[in-house]
Amino acid sequence: FWHDVLFVWNTKLRKRIVRNASMFDKVTTPFLDNVDIRTSGSKPKTLSARHLGIIKFLLRLHLYRPADLFELCGHPLTAAILSRELRQRGASGRVTSEGFCQTFISEIASLLQPITTLPTGPQQPLIYPCAFHAWVFDGYDIEDLSVAILRGLITTTKTEAPKLPIHSLGVEKNPPKDIWSRDIKMNKHVLPVNADLLYRLQHNALYVGFRLQHVDGAATLCHHGCDVVETVAHLFWYCEFAADVWSEWLTVLQRYFDSPIEWGTIVYFMDIVPTEHAKNAFGYSLFVIFHIVRVVVLRCLWTHRNDIRFHGEKPNAIAVKARVHALIDLHVAAFWEVTLLKAIRQSSRVRSQLHALLRELPVTAPFEDDGDPSNHGTEEPTQDTTGTNLARG
Ligand SMILES: [Zn+2]
Structure with missing residues (x-):
């Protein structure tokens, strides 16, 4: 501004x-x-x-x-x-x-x-x-x-960034230093409302029951019916309701990471290490898709929690899962479009990696799956094939 x-x-x-x-x-x-x-x-x-x-x-x-x-x-x-x-x-x-x-x-x-x-x-x-x-x-x-220069000035600033007051987030370590530049890049691939919720979560700015305990008569317990105080970590991760929504996605994604996917991974992508195979086969796409999954699930859990809290709805895991699916499909389709427009580096390689990855995930693929990724992935990158790709896409 x-x-x-x-x-x-x-x-x-x-x-x-x-x-x-x-x-x-x-x-x-x-x-x-x-x-x-x-x-x-x-x-x-x-x-x-x-x-x-x-x-x-x-x-x-x-x-x-x-x-x-x-x-x-x-x-x-x-x-x-x-x-x-x-x-x-x-x-x-x-x-x-x-x-x-x-x-x-x-x-x-x-x-x-x-x-x-x-x-x-x-x-x-x-x-x-x-x-x-x-x-x-x-x-x-x-x-x-x-x-680009402005961002450079922010991220390479010589002054030490102040420690985030994230104790009650339930994350042990402070986030990695490059969180700024990395999230800016990743957030290009998701709707701003999702990026915004992730930002608020990362900076411990969500008002869950845990923070309202000093208010008389406030609803401080988990809204999914557990008899525990609603902390951010419980609402989004440890609650059985949340675990149920995550499981479908994380059991697949965990295969591609040597590091366990834990609460800290979800909040900050902390210490995340892809397997050698996944790095070669999916590259950048793996992180974009994981990012899409995490922000969409987080926001769906948050809005559902608010619907229960403020609009008297009942906990409904099936509805949340359906919404998660629809929104992930939407984001994946948008990312696929981006690779077609060659808006990112080495887009044809990214496209073939993405193609390979999406076949493993419970996603409605944004392309007709003819079983041959080379049809989509290996057009010569030098020629301007944007028009034909768009038509196909
Ligand atoms: Zn709970």
Whole structure:
């Protein structure tokens, strides 16, 4: 959101405002980090980004705006006076010579030239709207920030991520560091409502009975009829109702993993290790399908729980399982479409891996199963077969 706001501001609005700026504004516009005062060249830089020697003296003397310069040197500003005034105030070295002062003055000429006479009257206060400055994140101008760079900045940030308060989730370890980038990638393949519920679960933000025990008369026991307090782990995993819904999918999926599929696996994909065979045969598809299964089952269990809690429905495992099937079919079909559109890398290989995997799972395949995956999977990836594939799909 802020990226969009700043981008629109910087590319569309700021220029118009600068053009209409009054003389007063020009006199009080800061020039050091000003994106309108940039050096020419293939990669224009603001004055402060160029590290001109003279700037360190300007900073020391608090000379940020034309008004500050005029106050020191009078109007009009000349290189000789500026050099003299700076040196009188302790500046030294070649960088404050008349020649270098002249270079500096010509750098901010676009700001100085329109100021032919000093406007009389009150000037703006020293605190100037910071929106006139360049917005720089980790060395990138805001205009140069693409979504990929933004993500990179977040995931490679040097500061330690704070520990999640997940004690009551029933997961022993904190999630792996790459959870961010991995879930962003995986969540592209599921509906946002599912991704949202997973996020709330991972951050312990679901209000189950366990968290309502301090409220008088709150329903805190499992809604499936167990006589235990409803914790997140119980609702989604340890409850027999939940185990029943999972079993159909996890007994098949477990075959492809050397690591046991446990509660932590479901929440964070913690320590998940595919078998050598599964890695080769299904690759990326295996994780996408597992991700689809986990978010769909989680959300179906959650909505069903809410239906019991708030709408007086009775626990109904058959209905939940049917809904899980329908939603997984829907997601798998959507993922199949994505592979046809070649929106992901090596899509034809992914497609043949997915084809192989879906034959093992209780999924309604989104393609006619003629028993020969090569018909679907091995079209030469260089040719543009999108049209024919779509027709077939
Ligand atoms: Zn239960």
